Amino acid sequence: MSREIIKTDQAPQAIGTYSQAVKVGATVYLSGQIPLHPESMELVSGDIRVQIERVFDNLSAVAVAASGSLGDIVKLNVFLTDLSHFSVVNEVMGEYFQEPYPARAAVGVAALPKGAEVEMDAVMVRE
Numbered sequence: 001m002s003r004e005i006i007k008t009d010q011a012p013q014a015i016g017t018y019s020q021a022v023k024v025g026a027t028v029y030l031s032g033q034i035p036l037h038p039e040s041m042e043l044v045s046g047d048i049r050v051q052i053e054r055v056f057d058n059l060s061a062v063a064v065a066a067s068g069s070l071g072d073i074v075k076l077n078v079f080l081t082d083l084s085h086f087s088v089v090n091e092v093m094g095e096y097f098q099e100p101y102p103a104r105a106a107v108g109v110a111a112l113p114k115g116a117e118v119e120m121d122a123v124m125v126r127e
Helices: 048-065 083-096
Strands: 003-006 021-024 027-033 073-080 103-108 118-125
Touching: 027 048, 027 073, 048 083, 048 118, 073 083, 083 103
Parallel strands: 073 103
Antiparallel strands: 003 021, 021 027, 027 118, 073 118
16 A cells, blocks of 8 residues: 655644655544644744644644545544643634544653643544
């Protein structure tokens, strides 16, 4: 089965040895997104809500580049440096997703790239 590399300038460019997403068959694996602004490649300023919104915007841009949308995500992984922000993730996620919601995991981590407080990656299926 062939692989297709997904790339868009509407989301932050990869800051390491990885692709923004890789499509294999009908499945698209979206790399982790932190709250970087795509143009400046700097972390957005603001509270955790603003950061979570930026992450969802970044994931959405990559999903669109793969001819999909957030609604096609079947698995979402959330990494937080402070699990007390999990309720905000739920609130913001409710603004970006509709039922049926994707499967999800939330993990507390000690640190994230560039000092971010949140990172998310996802698996999307396009039929």
